[in-house]
Amino acid sequence: MPEQNNQPTLPASQQQRLPLPLIILIAVNIIVVTTVGVFVMVSFQRTRLDDEFYQQCVKLKNEYRVDVEAGNVDIFCTKREWWQLNPKFPSPQIQYRQGVENVDELEKKRAGETKELNDRIVLLTQQIKSLELQNYDPQDIQPLNYYTALTTVDNLESQLKQKQIEKDGFIRNIEKVIATYPNPPAEFVNYLGSYKQKNIQQQNLLFPEITAKWEQAQTTWGKELAANKLSTSVSESNFLSFFSTIKPFTAQEFVELSNKKTGADTNISREDVQLFSSLAANQYVQQFASQQGYQFRAVYTGPLTEIQGERLQSDTANAFLAMQQAANADGISLSLTSGYRLVADQAELFKQRFIQNSTVFGGPFSDEQIATGLADAALAETLKTTSIPGKSKHHSGFTVDIGDGSVNSKIVAFADTKAYEWLAQYNFLNAKRFGFVPSYPAGVAQIGPNPEPWEYVWVGEEAVK
Numbered sequence: 001m002p003e004q005n006n007q008p009t010l011p012a013s014q015q016q017r018l019p020l021p022l023i024i025l026i027a028v029n030i031i032v033v034t035t036v037g038v039f040v041m042v043s044f045q046r047t048r049l050d051d052e053f054y055q056q057c058v059k060l061k062n063e064y065r066v067d068v069e070a071g072n073v074d075i076f077c078t079k080r081e082w083w084q085l086n087p088k089f090p091s092p093q094i095q096y097r098q099g100v101e102n103v104d105e106l107e108k109k110r111a112g113e114t115k116e117l118n119d120r121i122v123l124l125t126q127q128i129k130s131l132e133l134q135n136y137d138p139q140d141i142q143p144l145n146y147y148t149a150l151t152t153v154d155n156l157e158s159q160l161k162q163k164q165i166e167k168d169g170f171i172r173n174i175e176k177v178i179a180t181y182p183n184p185p186a187e188f189v190n191y192l193g194s195y196k197q198k199n200i201q202q203q204n205l206l207f208p209e210i211t212a213k214w215e216q217a218q219t220t221w222g223k224e225l226a227a228n229k230l231s232t233s234v235s236e237s238n239f240l241s242f243f244s245t246i247k248p249f250t251a252q253e254f255v256e257l258s259n260k261k262t263g264a265d266t267n268i269s270r271e272d273v274q275l276f277s278s279l280a281a282n283q284y285v286q287q288f289a290s291q292q293g294y295q296f297r298a299v300y301t302g303p304l305t306e307i308q309g310e311r312l313q314s315d316t317a318n319a320f321l322a323m324q325q326a327a328n329a330d331g332i333s334l335s336l337t338s339g340y341r342l343v344a345d346q347a348e349l350f351k352q353r354f355i356q357n358s359t360v361f362g363g364p365f366s367d368e369q370i371a372t373g374l375a376d377a378a379l380a381e382t383l384k385t386t387s388i389p390g391k392s393k394h395h396s397g398f399t400v401d402i403g404d405g406s407v408n409s410k411i412v413a414f415a416d417t418k419a420y421e422w423l424a425q426y427n428f429l430n431a432k433r434f435g436f437v438p439s440y441p442a443g444v445a446q447i448g449p450n451p452e453p454w455e456y457v458w459v460g461e462e463a464v465k
């Protein structure tokens with residue numbers, strides 16, 4: 001039909017018009033999808049919140065773990081999945097809120113104790129800062145709950161204990177310096193006296209003050225001492241640096257320092273050396289020497305440097321030359337009278353001196369006489385200045401015997417020489433400047449031979465700082 005064939009074309013919008021049932025179907029679909037989407041989003045959000053509350057709850061529980069275990073407070077935390085299977089239980093959110101309430105109640109009961117702990121934290125922190133010579137601002141400290149405060153106090157107390165040990169060491173060192181050098185400043189000594197009267201808490205808070213006063217006192221005192229012309233090679237300015245960096249030592253500490261060095265990097269000799277043909281005489285002499293404090297020493301077997309007719313380890317040789325030069329500049333003559341000795345050298349030296357002393361004390365003695373004690377006087381005299389082989393500090397290559405260069409000076413009179421005075425004044429400051437310490441200074445308890453003012457061990461400059 002032409003009419004039908006010529007039917008006018010509809011506008012585009014009308015051409016696409018959908019049938020009503022389809023439109024309804026689409027609308028329903030949109031509503032369903034949106035509803036499901038919203039539902040999924042809401043439930044996702046709730047899951048997230050529940051997880052968060054669970055995490056918070058666990059955190060709280062951990063913080064109060066001790067109290068939870070002791071039954072002081074109830075905190076239950078369960079995950080969402082578990083709660084969904086057991087819906088009679090409160091939700092993670094309610095559990096967390098309940099936990100917070102319970103904790104608040106507990107804290108209220110403990111308010112007094114918690115305050116005390118927090119006050120203690122403030123005081124401990126202040127004391128630690130004082131001992132660290134740092135400024136202190138109480139506003140830096142936020143009050144903590146009971147359990148955290150309790151742990152914090154424990155932690156701070158052990159920190160403070162450690163700091164107190166360091167502080168005590170510092171004060172002991174000051175006391176040693178004061179005891180070691182002449183004319184300590186009276187004002188500071190008085191202050192130190194009154195400081196020591198205080199209790200530990202007060203001392204800890206005063207620590208920055210005594211540190212500042214000590215610094216001042218060192219400067220004035222050091223200048224005074226330097227002005228006394230300790231040595232021409234020591235000026236006022238470098239004296240102050242020696243004064244504050246080179247440590248003073250007691251006689252016993254000098255011995256320990258030198259013993260440590262003579263035992264380092266070397267082989268320890270452990271065998272008695274045959275001095276006499278009879279076993280009995282040998283055993284007797286070894287035992288006699290042990291009673292006098294002689295002990296096995298390390299024996300160095302590495303390369304040696306020869307200076308002035310003696311052999312030494314090279315660092316020791318260099319340090320001796322530098323010390324000799326500094327003494328020379330002060331018009332003091334130091335000579336190297338003995339350095340490294342082999343065990344065999346020491347055996348020869350010992351036998352030679354023993355024979356010399358035997359003639360003075362009623363000898364010569366047979367092995368049998370030695371073994372029965374008849375040579376004791378000659379033995380004792382020999383051991384005063386001469387070690388038995390294997391037990392001499394000279395086996396290390398770090399040990400020097402020093403003379404004053406005069407041909408006629410007897411070694412035992414060294415303590416009366418200008419050279420000794422130069423080495424020994426101010427707690428052996430000139431010896432220590434070059435890394436040497438006295439081997440057996442006067443004032444040592446009955447260990448080792450008698451004081452030997454001429455013997456020094458090179459321990460290195462770092463060891464005396």
Ligand SMILES: [Zn+2]
Nearest residue numbers: 338400401455
């Ligand atoms: Zn010696």
